[in-house]
Amino acid sequence: MAKLFTPIRFRDTEIKNRIFVSPMCQYSAEEGIANHWHLVHLGGLAVGGAGLIIVEATAVAPEGRITPFCLGLWSDAHTQAFKPIVDFIKQQGAIPAIQIAHAGRKASCDAPWRDGKFLPPEQGGWQTFAPSAIPVTPEHGTPHALSREEIQQVAAQFHAAAKRALDAGFEVLELHCAHGYLLHEFLSPLSNRREDEYGGSLENRCRLALDIARDLRTLWPQDKPVFVRISATDWVEGGWDIDQSIQFAKWLKEAGIDLIDCSSGGLILDAKIPAGPGYQTEFAQRIRHETGIATGAVGLITSAVQAEHILVSGQADVVMLARKLLSDPHWPLHAAKELRTDVTWPAQYVRAKHIE
Helix, strand or coil, X not given: CCHHHCCEEXXXXXXXXXXXXXXXXXXXXXXXXXXXXXXXXXXXXXXXXXXXXXXXXXXXXXXXXXXXXXXXXXXXXXXXXXXXXXXXXXXXXXXEEEEEECCHHHCCECCHHHCCCECCHHHCCCCCEECCCCCCCCCCCCCEECCHHHHHHXXXXXXXXXXXXXXXXXXXXXXEECCCCHHHHHHCCCCCCCCCCXXXXXXXXXXXXXXXXXXXXXXXXXXXXXXXXXXXXXCCCCCCCHHHHHHHHHHHHHCCCCEEEEECCCCCCCCCCCCCCCCCHHHHHHHHHHHCCEEEEEXXXXXXXXXXXXXXXXXXXXXXXXXXXXXXXXXXXXHHHHCCCCCCCCHHHHHHCCCX
16 A cells, blocks of 8 residues: 555554644634535535645634635634534544634735735724734734733633534644644744844744644644644745754644644745645755654645655655646545555445545
């Protein structure tokens, strides 16, 4: 059997294969509440054979949404809306996961197919928040620099959202510390110019993310895993980089985190990123080898052979697919055929299993 289709276990949670659906924003919620689009989108990916389905960045507070159309998890209504989606994913033999997030200074934007421009309050947006009052670009509004008390309020929002995720039936929790959103903004010296205990040294810049990670690991059942997504580098000199990521990963491992989801970029919008097939796998490999924590590789992984090579060569423990699964939600079933591995198809689709 191809390694891509061997089960993997985190704590007491066994995942049937190593194809994980990367969280992908759909910008299709109303007041943060999941709807039929999310059921069909996520349910279709579960039918397609992926082992783990991670729900898109889900805001812990209304002002933590990237757009007014992003998912949220700040009320019981949000919890209830997720339950049928979670149940359907489980019925397909996949594991439901959710990424909880706060967009920070990159919040309050329009949907990407409407240019994704910043929305000021008079256009349906809101005041954004960040570690320091530094805008993403001159076109974005200047964020409000969080006070110590407000930082603790944000940490409490993550706690409450995680509890709701558990109540909704999710088996895996992922903390979003990547792509230039709030927790990444605290990590990077390019966006964090604070002079208190949350800024300056690496330990201080990691403080909030680590405090939240430790709290979530205590709240989340000990038999269920917690992941963290990071941007391993800002791709800008003087910013967050792989060496800092490795130390951060060591601290996360000590906190009981089970896997580092290794992405990159997002903090500086005009950073020069050498995107290409597998361009981020080296980060997953270094973190895995230098810390001993499990890693997920993500970024332009599109072929079965490529995914298998990443795993067999020890670059990562799992692969995270995004755009390829939007193009082909049944990619796992097709990849199994390409790798000559027999997997179970949904009974309703078996008649198509041997069609070339």
